[in-house]
Amino acid sequence: MDPVVLSSTLRRHLAGPGPIVALTGAGVSAESGLPTFRGPGGLWEGHDPVQLATPEAFARDPLLVWRFYAWRRASAAAAAPNAGHRALAALTGARPETRIVTQNVDGLHERAGTPSVLRLHGSLWRLRCVAEGDEREDLRDDLAPLPPRCRCGALLRPAVVWFGEALDPGVLAAAHAAVRQAAVLLVAGTSSLVWPAAALPEVAREAGAFVVEVNPEPTALSDDADEVLRLPAGRALPVLAAAAGAAIEIPA
Numbered sequence: 001m002d003p004v005v006l007s008s009t010l011r012r013h014l015a016g017p018g019p020i021v022a023l024t025g026a027g028v029s030a031e032s033g034l035p036t037f038r039g040p041g042g043l044w045e046g047h048d049p050v051q052l053a054t055p056e057a058f059a060r061d062p063l064l065v066w067r068f069y070a071w072r073r074a075s076a077a078a079a080a081p082n083a084g085h086r087a088l089a090a091l092t093g094a095r096p097e098t099r100i101v102t103q104n105v106d107g108l109h110e111r112a113g114t115p116s117v118l119r120l121h122g123s124l125w126r127l128r129c130v131a132e133g134d135e136r137e138d139l140r141d142d143l144a145p146l147p148p149r150c151r152c153g154a155l156l157r158p159a160v161v162w163f164g165e166a167l168d169p170g171v172l173a174a175a176h177a178a179v180r181q182a183a184v185l186l187v188a189g190t191s192s193l194v195w196p197a198a199a200l201p202e203v204a205r206e207a208g209a210f211v212v213e214v215n216p217e218p219t220a221l222s223d224d225a226d227e228v229l230r231l232p233a234g235r236a237l238p239v240l241a242a243a244a245g246a247a248i249e250i251p252a
């Protein structure tokens with residue numbers, strides 16, 4: 001495999017001062033064996049999001065929705081963080097002002113060792129009572145019997161953001177603040193089609209960040225990025241993190 005070569009401009013930005021922020025999407029977990037959403041083999045090709053990832057779907061058929069999320073929890077639990085997740089964790093260790101903003105709900109950044117992740121779309125590992133609104137972590141392998149219920153008797157739902165729902169305003173505000181302060185924004189593994197996450201690279205650019213896309217395929221962001229690496233995240237992120245000062249082994 002050819003080594004990943006970074007331009008001198010990109011190296012200069014990565015070696016320079018200021019926070020590096022990563023905005024990640026499903027593609028970052030693809031090399032861990034988890035499917036992305038769009039495109040061939042994507043989750044939304046085999047499943048209709050309106051039937052599975054909306055508040056209306058949950059009100060209509062909580063068991064169906066929970067079967068989908070129980071399967072996703074099992075898949076995520078069986079997956080391991082890959083070189084891309086580990087590279088971002090190492091970068092956070094080397095440069096503590098690094099922030100990771102993710103659209104992923106699988107928990108793999110955290111399992112790779114990144115302590116504090118801004119999770120725009122929530123987490124598969126948190127449940128929320130539909131009556132009381134409180135959230136709790138729940139790492140159980142098996143939530144049977146489905147659908148799970150709160151102690152109060154009401155249904156529990158996955159604490160993820162569904163279509164038609166607003167993001168947590170505190171998390172979104174923190175993500176905006178992080179990208180506004182970024183010297184470099186690494187946008188990895190996202191089609192940049194889902195809002196408001198898709199607005200963050202432009203917010204970063206307007207505030208002066210150097211925006212780098214990591215994605216094997218062209219996306220809605222590609223034309224506006226300062227640099228594009230057409231590579232899988234597991235190959236590109238270790239090289240980028242090492243150039244930013246992380247002590248990292250580059251996979252052959």
Ligand code: OAD
Pocket residue numbers: 024025026027028030031036037038039042053103104121161162163188189190191192193194214215216217218219231232233234
């Ligand atoms: P998508 O499925 O829309 O896009 C995944 C992107 O990852 C594509 O652009 C792929 O080319 C790219 N990709 C695939 N393999 C890759 C690899 N090894 N390395 C890097 N990139 C790779 O996923 P997202 O953009 O994350 O929202 O989707 C955004 C949101 O839409 C999700 O959070 C989810 C979904 O509906 C909710 O559920 C609210």
